[in-house]
Amino acid sequence: MAAALGLAFFLTSVAAGATTVAAEPDEHLRAAHALKRLGYGPRPGQVAELAALGVDNWMRRQLEPATIADPVAEAAVAALPKLALPKSELVRAYHQELRDRNQLQRAQAAGDFAEAGRLRVAMEEREQAVVAQAIGELQHARLVRAVLSERQLEQVLVDFWFNHFNVDVRKRLVRATVIAHEQEAIRPHVFGNFRDLLGATAKSPAMLVYLDNALSVAEREATPAERARVERLRSELAGDEAPAPAAPSRRGLNENYGRELLELHTLGVDAGYTQKDVQEVARVFTGWTIEPRSGDFVFRRRWHDSGPKTILGVSFPGGGGQREGEQVLDLLAAHPATARRIATKLCQRFVADEPPPALVERVAEAYLAAKGDLRRTYEALFFAPEFFAPEHFGAKTKSPFEFTASALRAAGADLVAVEGLRGRAPLRAVEAGAAMGRGGERLAGLPRKTVMLHIVEMGQPIYAWGPPTGFPEDSSSWVSAGALVSRLNFALAMTAGQVADARVDPRRLVAGVNADRPDEVVSALGRSVLGAEPGANTRRVLLAQAAPSEGGATAVPEVPKLLALLLGSPEFQRR
Secondary structure (H helix, E strand, O other), X not given: OHHHHHHHHHHHHHHHOOOOOOOOOOHHHHHHHHHHHOOOOOOOOHHHHHHHHOHHHHHHHHOOHHHOOOHHHHHHHHOOHHHHOXXXXXXXXHHHHHHHHHHHHHHHHOOOHHHHHHHHHHHHHOHHHHHHHHHHHHHHHHHHHXXXXXXXXXXXXXXXXXXXXXXXXXXXXXXXXXXXXXXXXXXXXXXXXXXXXXXXXXXXHHHXXXXXXXXXXXXOEOOHHXXXXXXXXXXXXXXXXXXXXXXXXXXXXXXXXXXXHHHHHOOOOOOOOOHHHHHHHHHHOOOEEEEOOOOEEEEOHHHOOOOOEEEOOEEEOOOOOHHHHHHHHHHHHOOHHHHHHHHHHHHHHHOOOOOOHHHHHHHHHHHHHOOOEHHHHHHHHHOOHHHHOHHHOOOOEOOHHHHHHHHHHHOOOEEOOOOOOOOOOOHHHHHHHHHOOOOHHHHHOOOOOOHHHHHHHOOOOOOOOOOOOOOOOOHHHHOOHHHHHHHHHHHHHHXXXXXXXXXXXXXXXXXXXXXXXXXXXXXXXXXXXXXXXXXXXXXXXXXXOOOOOOOOOOOOOOHHHHHHHHHOOHHHHEO
8 A cells, every 4th residue: 555655656746846955055965966967877875975076076087088997888888799890791781681571571472481481580590680689789788888887977978969960770771870870970079079070970871861861862864874873772771672663864852961950960940041041951962872782971973963052141152072061061060059059958958958048158158169169068067057056956857768777876786698588589689679669579578678678668769769859858758657657667676676687686775774763774775876865755655665564563674665666756756
């Protein structure tokens, strides 16, 4: 009964508002806040360690991740073999999988069920499942780094910028190039200059496929050879081995990348540009495409619209080739509207869903003064008075990924290796399939779900989010009764040892505490998990779990259940 009351309380109060803190937060509260906003939450004892070190000192060090040794996380990522495969090998595997799938479909259409069964078994057993495994390992690496890395800010920023330059692995060749998108286009540039980051994503094969720019060519008469090349590329990207239909005599301009470059990646939808600007930007980036067999970026001059163009009032005389696109990226990266958009998104992620306008303006000014230097832009935000303003403590609800990573850290969980089912696809491939909405029969055969499968169940399929806007930065989007039930289910499963690849010993968090004193157990758990005493309502619900029995005896606190309820509490759901 008490557990049911506790669940009802948590479900109705997570979205109620920010955690109440003292008017002038002390160093422990500042430490907890910094760990939740610039990382994935504190590990046991880390709040006190950080308070002793000095929060500002820790923040400055996080801004220089190369100075931070990170052997545990690096070793865990290095143990993921498919993650290190060259992009070209993943692309070859992708095409092989498509050929195999087409053979299977033909066998099924012909009613040759014996051959279809043989092909299906071969597809599951052969190394050709490599692309799904690689995606699953990329998902797992994201989790490993969030939970284990000492470079917490770097991991949060990779998540932020991938979301800003979102791609979806469910779209064709993105599956084979998403690893390069994160590891080559995003990760190396998150502390660099925004212009470099923007340029890297503009040439990212995953982005070129996701937003269809790989097939965007100049609107002019095409020769038969040129039409054949475009159709061959279209077929290879789609995995269509059937004869291509007759290609149109004119080439096709695709505006998707031009539109999202202006609306999402740089200026923002309210920046005053026109549909004509979108079309002109799309013309600039014709010829920015990929070599489908290697997955490499290439510029095809014959596909490029070499005519004159005008963008945001700036004239481009034409004939500039690839350099013309670089000049447009220069223009957009330095634009005041881009500065405001980047500042707004950073403030929304790190301060509040509706950030203070004055803070946004100061961060935008810092971006412009630093000519797009992201490290200096972050400094203007993280060391602003608003960052540690009490009204912003606990003002945002964690996304499912943030919640799960922070729960694992708070509980002192160990991530452990786990094998898939015998005769089935490898477990990481199953996780990737779940994120893409596939493999329900495989999931049904698993005795226990992994962490990543729980995250998918909570509604955040990593690397498989369709809209180019990425996951919502407005954290209220993650609050619903169903989502919160899934979070509490994960917490109960984790603390009971029912998550396949995570191990937790809840009693380590209350070592040395008198188990006959439920109030002391709850206080110790709160200080370890939350970095502070639980709020009055949360404390009441937790203590109800150790209420006197009908015979009058005091119950021994069930620490795993108390920990699970604390992880499901309003204080923990918010950051």
